[in-house]
């Protein structure tokens with residue numbers, strides 16, 4: 001392949017055939033190339049850790065076929081109204097104690113209602129006061145709502161493209177691809193950092209994975225965080241049954257994302273519970289450098305933090321620290337041990353499989 005690490009540049013003008021060629025090269029060549037790119041911009045042994053809490057669960061009017069939170073599917077999901085601010089901040093404190101540097105809050109809404117904005121703005125302010133980075137995923141945002149969130153100190157807004165423009169209508173009918181791009185534009189215009197990725201393994205063709213990454217990589221500014229979710233099949237959703245994605249195709253997607261968006265954090269996101277340790281290690285080798293920590297990703301299982309801690313130890317991986325909350329000795333694992341109880345009591349969710 002013609003793209004040597006020494007010729008690396010950050011591009012926003014990728015062509016479909018170029019991205020496809022990256023995917024199609026021999027696996028070892030692709031991983032080597034991704035690792036070279038990764039090492040140019042990141043410490044290869046450091047992974048950023050986030051925690052996500054569902055602040056409002058279920059009853060979503062949208063029809064995303066993978067999502068147990070849609071009110072169109074009977075998944076047995078326990079619904080929950082918007083959480084109290086104090087409850088959210090207690091969870092944020094526990095997440096911080098468990099080593100998370102970023103606290104993400106997700107609500108199953110088409111878009112936030114104005115009456116809820118005051119509430120979520122207070123959550124953002126509270127998380128910032130704890131010295132953590134904050135991220136929210138609340139559905140579609142208007143210009144004004146994005147500005148309000150930015151004004152409250154929100155760092156990141158998560159809104160995924162999910163898949164390629166071509167496959168999108170097979171997955172969601174209640175909001176368009178353009179709606180998503182508009183929200184992302186509003187978020188950028190407000191000065192927020194963008195967390196945007198997609199889901200693979202939803203029955204898409206290989207070209208759709210090319211198409212998804214092409215959309216992300218050709219944005220005027222690459223998303224700072226790129227979650228790559230592997231579909232978690234949830235009983236009761238339309239995607240409950242189907243052929244699973246070849247694990248090597250998942251790793252290829254991570255590697256190509258790393259090459260196309262060299263300075264973005266590529267996040268190993270939903271679906272990690274179903275990956276064995278070897279596969280997770282391969283994902284880190286391919287350039288993933290962010291994970292969600294905790295017992296659940298929104299409403300789908302996520303490996304317990306203790307298992308993550310052990311895997312990090314075995315692989316010699318450190319958690320990335322957020323400036324304002326560095327541990328005095330930098331010994332996060334010792335801190336985790338001391339706070340095991342606090343962690344076990346915490347009930348984490350993650351919402352990124354979706355928005």
Ligand code: SF4
Pocket residue numbers: 060061062063064067068069070107108109110139353354355
């Ligand atoms: S993915 Fe988000 S928008 Fe879609 S149904 Fe689930 S909660 Fe609603």
